[in-house]
Amino acid sequence: MDIEKKIQHLTERLTYIRDIFAGKHNENVRLLETKMEDYRQREASLSSQDRAAAVATLEDLFGFVEQKLENDLTPMDKVRIVRHPQRICLRDILENVYDNYTEIGSKDEHSIDPSMVIARAYITRRQGKKTFNQSVMVIGQEKGHGEEFRNGGSVKPWGNAKAQQYMQVAEIENIPIHTYIFTPGSYPIEDSPGAGQQIAKNIYELSGLRVPVVAVISEGGSGGAEAIGLADRRLMLSHGYYSVISPEGAAAIEGRLRDGERASQELIERCASQLKITAQDNLRMGYVDRVIQEPELGARPYHFDFFRTLRQEMLRATDEVVLGVKGWGPFRALALRSRKKKATGNFDFDSVHIRWSLSSSARDHLVEKRHKKFRQLSRYAAVDPRPWTSHFADWLKQALWDGYSHFKYDFFRRHTKNVSHALEDIDAEVRVVTNSMVHFWRKLGAKLFGRSRRKNAETERQLTKLSEWDEQSARDANWTYTSPRAKEDRAITCPNAEVQGCLDLWAPDLFGEFAGVCPNCGHHFPMEYQWYLNNVFDQSSIVEFNSDIEAGNPLSVDGFDLKIEQAKKATGQKSSCMTFEASINDTKVVVAMLMASFRGGTVGAAEGEKFIMAAERAGKKRYPFLAYVHGTAGIRIQEGTNGVIQMPRCTMAVRRYIDDGGLYLVVYDTNSYAGPIASFLGCSPYQFGIRSANVGFAGPGVIAETTGMAMPPHYHNVYKALARGHIQGIWDRREIRFNLTQALLTMGGRNLYYR
């Protein structure tokens, strides 16, 4: 019987090997197959002792082959490993790493989203004779060894919303959070909320969460991973992957495939290795803190040693975070530090006790540290050709601004405010007295003399003579920038012509005076970003900064250097993000603009860095911060995790700015999709769409492929985005200037907005 089980087990291992190598290493697979077959043939004729010996030999052979194959693993093999149903899943971890747990809100398929599992668990530690139960909130995607209702760990928006809710619960309970990332990516559905909309909320929540968060990445699929991945410590399983996009998706884009076509296996493998998706790559780039070694060919549920390692690593990571921010515990911190240098092996974290609840000041410190940590990431991945002298000058200027800003806003303003409030009160008091006196005399005068002739003449003058009017402020169609398309003598057909009966439009009218808006149905044709620069902001008020920071090719993807150079040449820009100060009706604002014309407005390390610096500048100068999204196709996939990491980084910058009282406005134009929507743009409380724009998470191709359903029409239209609560309003392009003025007037933060 035992032998039967062992054989069964070996058969599963064989299937596993066959699956993860997908037709490669056939000679090894064949060897194992033949040996297994041999054994089966002989099985009946062997004594039970011989059988045991034969099985032991087989097991050795399997071990040997597995070890050998382990050295030949390619990144794509690892992708197949994490996707394999035999891979460990969250349930295995809950069973084996924690001492006790209760699943919250799910029983198998009965759950708001079975692909997201929340559990309250505890780990028991023993110090001498005392035992301590240390509670944690476990949040993670559950792939359930291929159970269909788990949706492969692809979480729907409401699953992420549930995760967000229990992050808040953990914060109230003051217990650490352990997250386990087992997701190929989020399920691209636009509901209330939409996929991107909810992920943005999660990242925003995590960036300010006042309890320790430790994340473990097994399958880190882009946005879905970030929804629970922003953590104080990020650990990664050695056979996992963490990537901006699936290698198949990257290959489809790289090979410019139309829907239905499949990329060649070779191209997929090449993309997988170029995107630097493995644990070792991500450790080198700094996006994970440690790699947890798995057994050969990846951890499976019977690898009990692995679970012990994982438990130690989780204890250690949580301890490190806690001790890092706690005021007291010098010896334990020292012990921990000395352990850091050695392997974990012989130190038992179960036998030390470190209380995981934090004091209020430690919690402040925790959030601050988390922000610092992410602020440092990916900086090398952007090209900054400025010499060190200018870096130094920049640093000095920043420091001076810091000091000045602190003095002006935190000290000076507060005191002058008190004085002026007192003066206002006195003035109001005096007026009450004088008014009643003046009123009396006026009334008496009117009774005695009637309305004066002089006054009548004045009234007549007011009503019949030319009044003063600043026509500059008038909202008319005198656009200062005209699109080059307005110079072509041709007729343009409105896409709504068939439904709305719009007549063909003459290009000079449409792209000139009409500002790209169909006068019949109001359809907005896309306009160049220059149109906005010239027609939204005050004349020549735009001052660009940080223009030297350039988009590069941090992963040295073949041929991408050339593509980036071409984009720079074609647009005259060095990245897709332009940051500048400008004014709108004399109100100063800091603007970060994503330009669709530069590689689809994709965001990489340079764009992220510029965005963060813009947010920081707005904070220091106490200016409103506007993200004008002329268009973005998402994270720049050729930068891999250097791009993905901008999601948490930029969101944290925005969070710091908002928490300091800033007004953060987002305006979407043309098409805005994916990563940026699901993080630093989507987290703004004030997001507006230009009419006819699209705002969403995934494009029609991805939706069709992952959901198996064709995308409904107008799925990402701003009206839909408004209806599902993603954006807060829809603006007419011709009215942006007015609407922005209005937004600054009515939504201005408590200490940021000065006229």
Added chain:
Amino acid sequence: MTNTAHKVLVANRGEIAVRIVQACRKLGLDFVCVYTAEDAGSGHVRLAKELGGPKSLYRVASYHDANELLSVADDAEATAIHPGYGFFAEDYRFARRVSQRDRKLIFIGPSWRVIRELGDKINTKRLARSLDVPTVPGSDRPIYDEMEAEKVARTLFEFQVDNGIKNPLVLVKASAGGGGMGIEEVHDPDLFRSVYRRVRNYAARQFKDEGVLIEQRIRDFNHLEVQIVAERGGANIVHFGTRNCSIQSTGLQKRVEIAPGFDPSSIAYDFDADQLLADITRHSLALARRVKYDNVGTWEWIVTRDGKPYLMEVNTRIQVENGVSAAISRIKGKSGVDIIAEQIRLGLGAPLGYTQDDITFEGMGIEYRIIAEDPDNRFTPWVGLIDSFSWPEQPWLSMHTHVPTDEPYDIPTEFDPNLALGIVWGKDISEVRERGISFLDALVLEGHDKSGSPLKSNIDFLRKKTNRILLF
């Protein structure tokens, strides 16, 4: 004098298309006409066939589609476009497109800049005020602020009371609006705020601009016009007298026009009517010179019972009633003035060739708009088949119509219901009245609709009104 190498696309229909074709013939110009399927029986189609042959006619899907009209122009190798009235006549974008496209054409009408400048009612009002031309009391710029709006409304009420108006009224108009949309009246200052908000919200929805104008609502007035004619470049600008268009339907559509605007020689007015006509003419010319007006146009005025004129708007196009001014005008003593021909001639760049001193006026003219409608029932249009339509020719009468007299005509429902214009001339008011009545008496207009009921027309209404012309 006129460059006969030109070919004019007549981008209009019906009566005005007929007159434009006739004017082209008079000037020796080639022309091309367009028509839609429902207009196949219209007189302008028949005339075009008669005078220009089948090549001078193109069928189009709509008179409103600029692309289609321009394709016709290109195909027919037209060099100029006459928009008539309505459709593209006051569309400065169309005028601009015509004159700026790769294959440029002459737009027979004022240049697009002038159309744009005077098409904007706020701009017109401000231009007028800058020249001390009287305009309706009230604001001359869009008001966005509620407090300011209330202040203007309050002063307007006070102002009217001070001027002895018993029931003061204030109008709130969407400043970006037009054609009577987004206008409301306020009779009680307390109601102002709610009306203001309603109009403002309507304007924001409809015109994407919350601005409103607040003006005095003037009642009890006569509607006068000044006919302006100018050559290209705007150096020579003359007027062809005044018209009185106060006889209108309940929907404020003109039914009878008389030239000149008042007749102080036989009717007593409460004010100096000669002086008033001179004033509005002078003001109109001043504004025309200011904008360098460069084709025909009409300055519309309202005149109150106590003789105060206010400039309302400028129509930068030929008007239906141009013929009645032509009927009383003499150039260097000669009759037979044709303002449409003048428009085409000047539009193509010919010099004016005469001065204001060469223009004299003689007698009085009445234009009747003959329409199938029911004046007793809010001027509801009548639809059906015209069986017979005829009138005795007279030396003092000219008829302009696209309705055939020798075959039945099915009135299309898509367009302006004007059937014919009858212009009657007399040496003085009594003669013109007498001739007008005799014209209407002799006019035969019969027909029936699908249910067999007889045609309804406004002939009785016109007859009744003939005795009241030029009375305030």
